[in-house]
Structure formats: C-alpha cells, structure tokens
Amino acid sequence: MQGVVNVDDLRKLAKRRLPRICYDFIEGGTDDEVGLVTNEQAFRRQRVIPRYLVDVSVRDQSTTLFGRTYSSPVGIAPTGLADLFRRGADLMLAEAAREANVPFIMSGHSSSSIEDLAKLAPNHGWYQIYSAVDPSISEDMIKRVSDAGLKTLVFTVDVPETSNRERSIRHGWGPSRKLPWKTRFEALRHPLWMMEWLQHGTPYFGNWTRYAGENASAEQVADFVSNQFRAPMAWKTVERYRELWKGNFVIKGIMHPDDALLAHSLGVDGVIISNHGGRQLDNAPSSLEVLPTVCEAVGDRMTVMLDGGVRRGLHVLIAICAGAKFVFQGRPTLYGVAAGGVMGASKALEIFRREIDISMAQIGAAKIVDLGPQFLKRKDET
Numbered sequence: 001m002q003g004v005v006n007v008d009d010l011r012k013l014a015k016r017r018l019p020r021i022c023y024d025f026i027e028g029g030t031d032d033e034v035g036l037v038t039n040e041q042a043f044r045r046q047r048v049i050p051r052y053l054v055d056v057s058v059r060d061q062s063t064t065l066f067g068r069t070y071s072s073p074v075g076i077a078p079t080g081l082a083d084l085f086r087r088g089a090d091l092m093l094a095e096a097a098r099e100a101n102v103p104f105i106m107s108g109h110s111s112s113s114i115e116d117l118a119k120l121a122p123n124h125g126w127y128q129i130y131s132a133v134d135p136s137i138s139e140d141m142i143k144r145v146s147d148a149g150l151k152t153l154v155f156t157v158d159v160p161e162t163s164n165r166e167r168s169i170r171h172g173w174g175p176s177r178k179l180p181w182k183t184r185f186e187a188l189r190h191p192l193w194m195m196e197w198l199q200h201g202t203p204y205f206g207n208w209t210r211y212a213g214e215n216a217s218a219e220q221v222a223d224f225v226s227n228q229f230r231a232p233m234a235w236k237t238v239e240r241y242r243e244l245w246k247g248n249f250v251i252k253g254i255m256h257p258d259d260a261l262l263a264h265s266l267g268v269d270g271v272i273i274s275n276h277g278g279r280q281l282d283n284a285p286s287s288l289e290v291l292p293t294v295c296e297a298v299g300d301r302m303t304v305m306l307d308g309g310v311r312r313g314l315h316v317l318i319a320i321c322a323g324a325k326f327v328f329q330g331r332p333t334l335y336g337v338a339a340g341g342v343m344g345a346s347k348a349l350e351i352f353r354r355e356i357d358i359s360m361a362q363i364g365a366a367k368i369v370d371l372g373p374q375f376l377k378r379k380d381e382t
C-alpha cells in the first residue's frame with residue numbers, strides 16, 4: 001500500500017473510503033469522548049528511559065501466551081459490525097492475523113461465523129461472547145466454540161447498557177433504520193462502499209441467525225440480537241461459563257483490581273484491561289493507568305492483557321513494561337481492513353511489527369522478556 005507509513009495513514013484512507021456514518025462508528029467514543037482521548041494520551045505522556053551499550057543486534061519479539069508462541073505481542077481485539085466497513089471483514093482480519101501469527105478475537109457481533117473462523121484460523125482465532133438474555137443461546141454458542149476446536153473464549157463484561165454515542169445518533173443510527181437524507185446523500189459520495197452495499201445489502205449477525213430463525217432477514221436478526229443484548233450479568237454468569245468452557249477463559253473489560261481478583265477466584269485464566277476503546281463509560285481511566293494496580297493485585301496468578309489507544313509499536317512495549325503480558329488493538333486493523341481488505345489489515349500488523357522492532361533497539365531490549373518497569377520513568381521522578 002503505497003504511501004502508508006503509519007497507522008494514521010491507514011485511518012485517513014479508511015476515512016476517505018467510508019461514508020461518514022461508518023467512519024464515525026469506528027472512530028467515535030461515548031458522551032464527550034474523553035475516554036477516547038485519555039487512552040491515547042496515556043501512551044503519549046509516558047516517558048521511556050533507554051539503556052545503551054546493550055547488544056540489540058538480534059531482536060526477537062515473539063511472545064508466548066497460553067502455551068502458544070506468537071510472532072509479535074500485539075493481536076486484534078474484537079470489533080463488531082465489521083462487515084459494515086468491508087464485506088467479509090471478520091475473516092479478512094482473521095487471515096491477516098494468521099499470516100502474521102498473532103491472535104484474532106472474533107466479535108460476538110461478527111457477520112462471519114464461529115465455524116468459518118475455526119476453518120480459516122484454527123490456531124489464531126479466539127471468540128468473544130456477549131451474554132444473551134436467553135442463557136441457552138450463550139450456552140449453545142460456548143458449545144459451538146468448543147466443537148469448532150477454538151481454544152480461547154473471551155467474555156466481554158463492560159457493556160451493561162448501550163452507551164451514548166452521539167456521533168451515531170446525529171447520523172440517524174437507530175432501531176427505525178430510517179436514515180436522514182443527509183446521511184444517505186453523504187454515503188453516495190463513497191461509490192466503492194456503496195457498490196458493496198447495493199450488492200450485499202444489510203450485513204447479518206452471522207452467529208445469531210440460527211437463533212433468530214433461519215429465514216429471518218438481516219434486519220430481523222439485528223432486532224433479535226438487540227433484544228438479547230441487555231442480559232442481566234453477574235459473577236454467577238462467569239461461574240457458569242467457566243463450568244461450561246474448558247479452554248482458556250478470558251474476561252475483557254476489567255478495570256478494577258478487585259474484579260481481577262474475583263475473576264481469578266472463579267478460575268478465569270486472563271483479563272484484558274480495557275475501557276472498550278472509550279466507547280462505554282466516558283470518564284473511565286485509560287487502560288494503561290490502571291494496568292499496574294491490576295498487575296500488582298494478581299501477580300503471576302493470571303495473564304493480564306490490555307487494549308485501548310495503542311497506535312504505535314512503542315505503545316505496545318510501554319504496556320508490556322507496565323506489566324501487560326500481551327496487547328490488543330482494535331481500530332488500527334479496522335482502518336486497515338476498511339482501506340484495503342486483507343492487505344490493509346496485514347499492513348497495520350506489519351507497521352506494528354516494524355515499529356516494535358525499532359523501538360526494542362532504541363530501548364535496549366533484545367527480547368520481550370527483557371522489558372520491565374525499569375524502562376519507565378515514574379511520575380515522582382524528576
């Protein structure tokens with residue numbers, strides 16, 4: 001992809017190709033979008049102290065997670081409704097992850113199915129579940145993930161209610177599906193995206209069709225999913241899923257050390273510290289801010305991962321220095337897939353890989369295990 005040097009270049013390409021309603025869905029946060037800014041600023045504000053005269057001529061960024069060695073410590077976070085940005089996006093992201101040998105977490109609101117993911121990327125695909133109002137649906141999904149042979153289940157817990165996304169509201173996004181003319185006319189200015197839409201129509205929630213009824217239209221499935229969305233969640237849900245799921249079990253959206261400890265006491269293997277990319281609770285702290293307290297609380301007892309605001313390879317290293325075992329990013333690979341399909345998603349991962357490699361040399365760490373808090377300037381240091 002000519003002219004693409006960093007993640008922000010991919011963002012600009014995605015912005016050009018997508019109608020504003022779609023681009024703003026990717027880009028937006030909730031309320032005043034404080035959380036969105038906080039996530040990125042936390043990385044920008046962190047200072048890193050390099051060590052020189054260390055042999056970094058050969059560098060290795062491979063990282064072992066849940067017994068599997070990945071080529072790089074940054075994977076793809078789950079992002080729902082990705083087919084809105086490019087048809088087949090979920091599997092394109094999975095393919096890019098497989099080729100780069102990093103994990104891809106399929107969203108519980110994907111268009112492609114668990115079974116298709118398992119066929120395409122059996123060793124790299126993880127599945128993210130949202131708790132459904134009808135527990136038999138969630139339980140069946142867990143069974144499907146297990147039958148398909150996937151090894152890691154991620155339970156997202158930070159969506160107790162649909163959040164206030166004002167960019168989407170202004171575009172007329174809502175249950176009535178009657179988009180204002182202004183939004184429709186704007187979409188016409190993006191002919192490549194428009195052609196895909198005319199060819200394929202409204203995307204399906206691929207994993208939910210069978211529960212909504214095999215003959216349900218995409219819109220009927222969407223209504224069904226929306227009615228199933230606000231399931232009352234409690235720690236007993238975690239207990240139940242742990243009972244049913246024998247593989248690696250991860251909770252995504254944890255921000256408080258006591259919640260991480262509770263998760264550990266119920267047999268959860270890992271947590272992804274996340275504020276959902278600033279899309280749920282606007283004034284939540286950034287993931288990087290709370291990472292050290294969670295790590296301190298759980299120690300080596302569970303795998304602590306992080307997402308939110310990671311835009312550079314150096315950010316990945318900062319998160320690892322601050323205690324994360326592995327890092328995920330959501331928007332960068334979405335920009336990539338929207339801009340250029342598999343090639344675009346691969347480009348995003350390649351950019352991270354290259355920047356991580358260069359930054360490891362700059363810091364003075366030849367291997368990921370060499371990273372630690374000694375490289376981070378503490379706030380009380382002058």
Ligand SMILES: Cc1cc2nc3c(=O)[nH]c(=O)nc-3n(C[C@H](O)[C@H](O)[C@H](O)COP(=O)(O)O)c2cc1C
Pocket residue numbers: 025026027039077078079080081107108109128156252274275276277278279307308309310328329330331332334
């Ligand atoms: C368009 C979009 C859709 C998302 N959908 C989901 C989802 O279905 N499930 C989920 O757990 N998180 C979802 N997220 C949150 C991401 O998994 C991740 O936490 C967030 O994007 C990380 O922040 P970043 O985009 O700054 O990397 C979504 C994020 C975006 C941008």
